[in-house]
Amino acid sequence: MLTAPQFTSFNPPRRILMGPGPSDVYPQVLAAQAKPTIGHLDPLFIGMMDELKQLLQYAFQTTNPMTIAVSAPGSAGMETCFVNLVEPGEKVIVCRNGVFGERMRQNVERCGGVAVCVDNAWGEPVSPEQVEDTLKQHPDARFLAFVHAETSTGALSDAKALCALATQYDCISIVDAVTSLGGVELRVDEWGIDAIYSGSQKCLSCVPGLSPVSFSEKAVAKIQQRKRPVQSWFLDQSLVMAYWSGQGKRSYHHTAPVNSLYALHEALRLLATEGLEHAWQRHRAMHQLLAKGLTSLGLEFVVAEPYRLPQLNSVYIPAGADDVRLRSTLLNEYNLEIGAGLGELSGRAWRLGLMGYGARRENVALCIQALSEQLASS
């Protein structure tokens, strides 16, 4: 026998999470998660799932029946959209203005699809003009895929305009709303979004590990017309829906992540209690407060003012500041986590999140104070 390692229980400190996610989790959500596990086919659990579906529909502003939480993180939600919709040889216009657009391209190619990329610089939004030109050049494109809120840069793209183009050019839209859901205006039905995915750990302030998704009637029809099975058994929505469907008997697909779903139910319930529009407004207000403080410290935003995400503030690291040491000091001395730059912005920018429960005055105040003290001493 290999010897048993002996460790003590893990006791994490209470951090203030102002990075790109996970965000500060509501105390009520942590408590919900610790409630007793019950069976995933228990009638009481099924009742909770029915409520959860309605709460997800509210958060997405949709009446799509195919609205569920994928039992895995946001990147599995992304993959759920691509593997269910895209068949080999089909063409997808993919907009890239950061890490996650590029990840979409990789997903398209792993499904055997053909990706046509529309590129914008990191920090810029997706250009509807470039997208329209590309749609004109590729009349055989079946999909338009883009990121609503680029977590790697903090840029907001015009999802409403892009989805209108998708409809106009007879494409199915696939939208990454990982960082946008609950933080900025997002209206799935009104904007004609066909497939959308998000994450539990950003502006919903739930624990990480779940990915809300929704598919329109048009997207469902495309899935139903598939010529070959979805390459992923785990993410195959025709199988998953037999469990989530809510009509009659639920059939077993996989064991639902029971306690994480308790947490998501509670987080969405808190969002519904606050009201979506109020949550959007709160993110905006806290961003303005933070932006004022950052500007007063001489920090410059990566993204131009009209396209800034309130929930994800990217600022250039000032000359003379030691990126790694400063972030480490904030973490160890202030219990404050801010995000490093990713990809092209690695070592060049910080990402300051104000997501969900984290978008609070005290967090803004602490962040400005900590940066002020540490930049002065660097």
Added chain:
Amino acid sequence: MLTAPQFTSFNPPRRILMGPGPSDVYPQVLAAQAKPTIGHLDPLFIGMMDELKQLLQYAFQTTNPMTIAVSAPGSAGMETCFVNLVEPGEKVIVCRNGVFGERMRQNVERCGGVAVCVDNAWGEPVSPEQVEDTLKQHPDARFLAFVHAETSTGALSDAKALCALATQYDCISIVDAVTSLGGVELRVDEWGIDAIYSGSQKCLSCVPGLSPVSFSEKAVAKIQQRKRPVQSWFLDQSLVMAYWSGQGKRSYHHTAPVNSLYALHEALRLLATEGLEHAWQRHRAMHQLLAKGLTSLGLEFVVAEPYRLPQLNSVYIPAGADDVRLRSTLLNEYNLEIGAGLGELSGRAWRLGLMGYGARRENVALCIQALSEQLASS
């Protein structure tokens, strides 16, 4: 705006979970999960992940460096093994003696592999003789895949003998240990298992949603020699390992399910404290107690005595008993969940789980008492 639904917080009752999983979760594990969320790149979290890896290696009895928890349930663990290992056109011998062998076949085909099935009746173990015959008939087979503990029937197969055959015929073994890990003897290195996956919600008594996996050197070499990328971005182990590797800087792949990993750390810590062999022995002892009671009630096991899983007891539903009504009465009046039959055994058998923290005297006593009362009145 669509109107916000107003629901109260979900308050699940405290059930006794004696179905096929999720099992009763250790109170310490529920408490661990409710600890504050910290960042997935926080040095303290990385330290916890390093311990978690050692605890997983102990539970699997392996020194495989590629030993991690997939951020999704057991069926994603299954898919992780197949999509990373099997390339289009490669032949896989798949043993089917219940639901999960058939699911393996579907996974093989969705990867473009060629499945050759070895069938045994539901309730029987996989036959090493039939497997050897099939290996002889298919010298071009690259993999042997089987389920160690069939959750749909309660049959235990001889993983040691089957893996020896895989080695002898130069195949890579892929083993489903969803229900076996922590409940019965399992020795990954000693038995020469190449790829194995499990679930958090069975004999580990953790919350559902994670899938421990481990790959041998031989399996890793096969993955490294792939000619084309893994079809799943989310489950691509070459990408995932850049986060779990522990050497130097961890690079971001997806946001780890932080709180669920706290829970798994605690569940595995409790297993290491008890000791694997003690846990195996406890499952055995509780099974004997339960079997005695079931037999005294006149209930008959689906599986012949030598192949019975201690942690999953399938018994035929006696004539005259109303399956649905009885399970519903146990749930509502005793807060006791037992499992329905699945697939071929649907409506014909019950599945009584004694998994992890659930394998306790009081659970056995309650189960026998409840069945005794309800069968007498039916």
